[in-house]
Amino acid sequence: AQKVTQAQTEISVVEKEDVTLDCVYETRDTTYYLFWYKQPPSGELVFLIRRNSFDEQNEISGRYSWNFQKSTSSFNFTITASQVVDSAVYFCALSEGGGSEKLVFGKGMKLTVNP
Amino acid sequence: NAGVTQTPKFQVLKTGQSMTLQCAQDMNHEYMSWYRQDPGMGLRLIHYSVGAGITDQGEVPNGYNVSRSTTEDFPLRLLSAAPSQTSVYFCASSYSVASVPYEQYFGPGTRLTVT
Numbered sequence: 001a002q003k004v005t006q007a008q009t010e011i012s013v014v015e016k017e018d019v020t021l022d023c024v025y026e027t028r029d030t031t032y033y034l035f036w037y038k039q040p041p042s043g044e045l046v047f048l049i050r051r052n053s054f055d056e057q058n059e060i061s062g063r064y065s066w067n068f069q070k071s072t073s074s075f076n077f078t079i080t081a082s083q084v085v086d087s088a089v090y091f092c093a094l095s096e097g098g099g100s101e102k103l104v105f106g107k108g109m110k111l112t113v114n115p
Numbered sequence: 116n117a118g119v120t121q122t123p124k125f126q127v128l129k130t131g132q133s134m135t136l137q138c139a140q141d142m143n144h145e146y147m148s149w150y151r152q153d154p155g156m157g158l159r160l161i162h163y164s165v166g167a168g169i170t171d172q173g174e175v176p177n178g179y180n181v182s183r184s185t186t187e188d189f190p191l192r193l194l195s196a197a198p199s200q201t202s203v204y205f206c207a208s209s210y211s212v213a214s215v216p217y218e219q220y221f222g223p224g225t226r227l228t229v230t
Contacts, residue, residue: 108157
């Protein structure tokens with residue numbers, strides 16, 4: 001069965017600090033897809049990234065970067081030089097693909113960035 | 116494009132009442148789903164549909180019904196509301212290409228309280 005674990009439930013940092021959000025997943029499939037979503041205080045869900053199981057290349061998008069390691073079943077998300085606008089709940093999610101777009105979400109991690 | 120729309124935004128029900136949460140998308144996505152979000156639980160899949168006329172159960176389907184008569188609409192029916200169904204409900208749509216799932220687009224959510 002699929003499972004996504006976000007061990008950290010809440011993190012508080014001061015602006016400009018770097019912060020890493022951990023995500024560990026479990027799946028029996030060799031083909032799967034990992035996602036990160038952001039939920040700001042306004043409540044909507046915002047897609048951040050999708051990564052497939054065949055692509056272990058790390059990705060950087062501005063202040064955001066993602067480290068995918070199949071060996072440890074982890075897909076961690078780092079925010080560099082955090083800003084108050086990064087305050088949100090962040091969800092990691094897993095889909096097994098193959099025509100199944102069902103997402104299994106982690107429980108989320110609340111990030112608070114203080115000025 | 117309006118994307119994914121949900122109505123109502125807020126609803127209060129008494130135990131035993133029934134109601135339908137509406138969801139519509141204008142992106143011609145074949146895949147639609149309903150999630151509920153409870154504090155500390157992340158998002159959990161209730162029901163999903165891979166196309167008009169096809170629906171299936173997710174992780175927490177009890178107490179809910181769905182149907183998909185058109186590509187655009189995917190209503191969620193609460194048959195007899197219970198306090199345990201107090202939650203925020205999100206509808207989402209997505210598509211796949213060659214069985215590769217792309218990101219899910221989420222509606223703004225419906226906050227339901229059952230008293």
